[in-house]
Amino acid sequence: MPAIEITKESIEELVALIKAQDQEELLPVLEKLYPADIAELFDDLELDEAVYVASLLEPQKKVDVLTELEADVKLKFLDGYTNDQIANDFFAYLDSDDAADILNSMDTTQGKEILRTLEDKEHSKNISSLLKFADNEAGGLMAKELIKVKLHWTVKQCTDEIRLQAEEVSKVYTVYVVDDYDELVGWVSLKAILLAKEKMTVDEIYNDNIIYEYTYTSGEEVAATIQKYDLVALPIVDAFNRLVGRITFDDIIDFVKEEADKDYQMLSGISGRKDTSDTVISNTKARLPWLIIGLAGGIASSLVIGGFEEELTKNVQLALFMPLIMAMAGNVGVQSSSIMVQGLANNSITNSDVWGKLGKELAIAIINGLVCSGLLLGYGYISGNHLDIMMTVSLALLSVILMAAVIGTIVPLALDKLKIDPALATGPFITTSNDLLGLFLYFMIGNMFLA
């Protein structure tokens, strides 16, 4: 935690000081507060108050606060400024990737105007060069700001270059080494530069075994590479191996979290990424489609059951165990499908062992099925239910568990093969189709043994 934290009490006090425009009291507090905390404070401020607070911050910190704001708050806050101010007070200090993100969510005319007004033409060109990449590829995640040195430079030249670029590249983790054609050939750590003699050349201290990705690499692969090799920053090259940007670990922590949130919500039947602070309407929109699919599934099951109305009238007791059969089919299906979805997301399932995975899921299902139907049979015996009914229900339970495991395993794998997000399978589709097939199987078996 930082020296001053934002708590409920401190926010109230701060808001009061801001409303009173008490600059003398505010300045020392704002100086101690980290950008992420000031961004939190903005949630409780009106636009003119936020603009007042921003006016008390030094230029770079003002921009750091901006990048910490949620996407929608960011645009609202910038509404407090003219295009010229946005260009030269904000964009001038923003990293190219953060600037490109803002432009992507802005009106195109305003975006063009801002890029045109930006006085630093080099920076403006850098930002617009990022606009051509998609959000979820390396090119769309990278920043242009990085420090690169040439192979034949001396350590002294490196230090001078770092000094020169120090203002633009706020966090320096690794210095990249390129050849005369700007192709990435290696890296050197700040530690190595610090400890080397001034007259040594980069050639003598650099490491040529470098990990990199291409601009067209997917965000998932970038995240996997950064995680696997514990990288603090990953250099990105174009198709000609020329160094064009870098992606830092903090962007990837956010990316990993967002992906996990998305899969989690898919599993629970919510589309898109929602949280408790989103509006009722946007939350309803994310959930209603799944409920309507569930509703359609429910109507379909009423038709399946309706087809067996005669059997049901004869053996009303069959109705008692419908919920049990359905719930178990649902549970087993979700267990199998979610473990597949995670395996696919973590790249731990390769195409070659699809049959192995299916065999394993079946083995697990057989054990689980035998234990559960055994327990059910035992309950039937003790409770004095009709034995023929209980035998039928237990047999149906075993079959339904096997079926659910097979469907739960195959559907995500099939979706993945078809290049569709396998997480879709864990939504209401699996549960609904399992419900239908399970009920059908249940009544078929009931029909066979109790007719």
Place this chain on the structure above:
Amino acid sequence: MPAIEITKESIEELVALIKAQDQEELLPVLEKLYPADIAELFDDLELDEAVYVASLLEPQKKVDVLTELEADVKLKFLDGYTNDQIANDFFAYLDSDDAADILNSMDTTQGKEILRTLEDKEHSKNISSLLKFADNEAGGLMAKELIKVKLHWTVKQCTDEIRLQAEEVSKVYTVYVVDDYDELVGWVSLKAILLAKEKMTVDEIYNDNIIYEYTYTSGEEVAATIQKYDLVALPIVDAFNRLVGRITFDDIIDFVKEEADKDYQMLSGISGRKDTSDTVISNTKARLPWLIIGLAGGIASSLVIGGFEEELTKNVQLALFMPLIMAMAGNVGVQSSSIMVQGLANNSITNSDVWGKLGKELAIAIINGLVCSGLLLGYGYISGNHLDIMMTVSLALLSVILMAAVIGTIVPLALDKLKIDPALATGPFITTSNDLLGLFLYFMIGNMFLA
């Protein structure tokens, strides 16, 4: 990606070279391979082959491979060495946190023997000082290796200190500043040291606004701090503010991923963290308990329905819509509970706005409920079902959706208040209790309107 990657083909070739002990061909490849890739290769090797490969690596790289192995593979691999070798070939080069992790999963007698045999007594003391902390608190996640300098030192002294400790601290991101009592007072970046004049003192270039945590801070809070402030490393202090360790971003990426996986599997009814490569038995153990809870719920619902057998015999059509009611109760309940669980995990729900969240979930449920029961009524009208049955089912559907939303919202909040992991709520508990209450409500309403 690195220059040489591990693919299916390259693994086969490598394994052949290893079996033939072809040192001449192996050495240049091993030199290019990153530790994480060599660790992957170990999965396909016998113990003696892995030990042979390790013997070809330089000491630090051998240890880096060890830390990349999965926990169980790690112990199996170390079985190929004597305690003396483990101590002085491995532990001597391991970071204190990685060494402590291994000791925690080892037999205590062997662990003590290794610490006693370790020649570097200072390192041995550092490692054992970490053993007293729990896995999921900052003390159990931190490493003792870090670079600290004193406030009154010159930049030259700092560089000398970094040179001195450079071998032990493999990755230097930030240099910490302490006072004469070893209390943490600030930090200075490598960049600042590199760019400063040799005669300047730390006092002139350091930053006193530092973010830190205590040894007893929870892993979740540490992860939240690192994410919020985009830190590459977080210093950890003891109760007297003395600097005792640091936690780096890579440990936290793993921690975030593991936590997300755990919540995901809880939602799908799998306890513990499993993946597709775990054995059938351990997978069964993780799933069967939830299925048995589901089974018990199913039996309980058969009793609830049994209590309404008379109504059911009179209106067999009521049975047709049981699956629909149950499925919808389940879907709504899981939607509400999972959004609460995520909100609690992300710290975006505070105690004060419990009523606000409940109201919001209710509002969403009312809209969803009205739309779904309206659609159902429309379907009933078009399909020519008995109107009184369809009115009853639609009314029951609306009530059940409202009930499920309330339960799905309240249970996670209540568990959290009781200091129980709210993710438990998303497991079969919510679905099962929703099933039971939903059926009960359904038949009560049916009884009222159709009797």
